[in-house]
Amino acid sequence: MKSFIDALMKKMTLEEKIGQLNLPGRGDIVTGQAQSSDIAKKSKEGKVGGLFNIKSVAKIRDVQKVAVEQSRLKIPMIFGMDVIHGYETVFPIPLGLSCTWDMNLIERSARIAAIEASADGINWTFSPMVDIARDARWGR
Numbered sequence: 001m002k003s004f005i006d007a008l009m010k011k012m013t014l015e016e017k018i019g020q021l022n023l024p025g026r027g028d029i030v031t032g033q034a035q036s037s038d039i040a041k042k043s044k045e046g047k048v049g050g051l052f053n054i055k056s057v058a059k060i061r062d063v064q065k066v067a068v069e070q071s072r073l074k075i076p077m078i079f080g081m082d083v084i085h086g087y088e089t090v091f092p093i094p095l096g097l098s099c100t101w102d103m104n105l106i107e108r109s110a111r112i113a114a115i116e117a118s119a120d121g122i123n124w125t126f127s128p129m130v131d132i133a134r135d136a137r138w139g140r
Contacts, residue, residue: 008073012046012073013046015047016046016072016073019042019045019046019047019049020046020075022042022048023048023049023051023052023078023080024039024048024052025051025052025053039051039063040063040066043067043071043077044070044071046071046072046073046075048067048077049075049077050079050080051077051079051080052079052080052081053080053081054081055081055120055122056120057119057120060079061121064076064077064079064121078123078124079121079122079123080122080124080125080126081122081124081125081126082125082126082127083113083114083117083122083126083127085127086109086112087113087120087122089112089113091109091112094127113125113127
């Protein structure tokens with residue numbers, strides 16, 4: 001694996017290496033930045049390493065197909081999403097779940113979310129989360 005990675009890194013231009021660090025939001029679930037444009041074009045050019053907030057097998061498959069079939073180096077993308085309190089099935093936020101003191105229930109809800117997200121092609125999730133108050137006005 002190390003020799004494969006070393007060889008791949010030698011083939012990559014500086015622009016492609018930087019592009020692999022680019023993880024724009026697709027816009028299915030907008031939590032900040034507005035929907036990104038030209039994802040397919042940027043993928044073909046090796047300027048996108050993955051996407052946040054793209055949802056559905058069909059959409060993920062289409063974007064992945066561009067990355068592995070039409071880009072110069074055929075590097076697959078990583079797909080990330082906030083799965084803090086579920087994916088398709090919605091559960092209470094982690095703070096609410098913690099109040100149950102039911103570790104089996106907490107684990108079961110996380111397992112359901114993991115199964116649902118991975119079935120869609122999400123392979124990088126952000127959960128559980130810990131809110132650290134840095135401002136007393138922030139209510140969590």
